[in-house]
Amino acid sequence: MSALLEVRDLVVRYGTTVAVDRVSFEVRAGETLALVGPSGCGKSSTAAAALLLRRPDGGEVWFEGRELTRLPERELRGLRPAMQPVFQDPYGSLSPRQRVRDAVAEPLRVQGRWDAATGPARVAELLALVGLDAAHGERRPHELSGGQCQRVGIARALASGPRLLVLDEPVSALDPSVRAGVLNLLARLQETLGLGYLFICHDMALVRHFADRTAEMRAGRLVRVS
Numbered sequence: 001m002s003a004l005l006e007v008r009d010l011v012v013r014y015g016t017t018v019a020v021d022r023v024s025f026e027v028r029a030g031e032t033l034a035l036v037g038p039s040g041c042g043k044s045s046t047a048a049a050a051l052l053l054r055r056p057d058g059g060e061v062w063f064e065g066r067e068l069t070r071l072p073e074r075e076l077r078g079l080r081p082a083m084q085p086v087f088q089d090p091y092g093s094l095s096p097r098q099r100v101r102d103a104v105a106e107p108l109r110v111q112g113r114w115d116a117a118t119g120p121a122r123v124a125e126l127l128a129l130v131g132l133d134a135a136h137g138e139r140r141p142h143e144l145s146g147g148q149c150q151r152v153g154i155a156r157a158l159a160s161g162p163r164l165l166v167l168d169e170p171v172s173a174l175d176p177s178v179r180a181g182v183l184n185l186l187a188r189l190q191e192t193l194g195l196g197y198l199f200i201c202h203d204m205a206l207v208r209h210f211a212d213r214t215a216e217m218r219a220g221r222l223v224r225v226s
């Protein structure tokens with residue numbers, strides 16, 4: 001398998017705090033790399049810098065063979081659809097007044113890929129991919145369960161046609177009874193779409209079950225990759 005994402009000696013600082021200290025790892029196409037470690041060890045900062053949501057203070061980020069840290073924002077914009085985040089809080093990542101179908105259509109509109117003739121069918125297809133139907137498309141976030149909301153978040157990420165998903169604790173906020181359903185969905189999507197996952201998680205039992213490899217962080221440093 002080839003490297004989809006590779007970070008080399010990544011550094012993130014907040015003032016004098018070094019949150020990420022020369023971290024290196026790679027995520028290959030079609031695999032799940034779990035990033036684990038205790039609260040505050042730098043997992044989310046690593047993910048944000050790897051997605052260039054925040055420019056790293058040092059190191060390199062390679063995506064599909066291109067180094068991103070020195071690319072101007074204009075060029076990065078063209079690559080962003082290929083690397084998409086999914087966040088922990090399913091309600092917080094959706095706009096409360098927006099209907100589900102509009103939330104899923106939004107990335108297509110923003111990226112100039114919305115076509116009035118084919119767009120609604122594409123939205124229906126994306127909803128079906130995450131196990132939701134047309135009736136869910138008419139609802140607003142408060143009319144959905146946490147698990148359904150997270151499925152909408154995943155459909156929104158898929159709308160961009162990503163090759164990499166960065167999943168930041170994607171099931172931690174969900175009721176234990178619906179976690180398995182969302183994890184099964186993620187596993188199925190990975191298999192059918194060949195996605196690479198950087199999966200941030202603090203639940204080691206879950207990581208052992210879900211991830212192909214594990215990168216372990218402590219106090220900003222990568223201490224083990226297995």
Ligand SMILES: Nc1ncnc2c1ncn2[C@@H]1O[C@H](COP(=O)(O)OP(=O)(O)OP(=O)(O)O)[C@@H](O)[C@H]1O
Binds near residue numbers: 014037038039044045
């Ligand atoms: N915006 C910020 N400003 C200042 N310090 C920050 C900021 N964001 C994170 N930090 C600090 O950087 C360190 C790493 O935080 P980060 O959120 O990346 O860790 P984490 O492993 O994702 O934690 P958690 O599992 O609790 O989300 C912590 O010491 C945190 O307090």
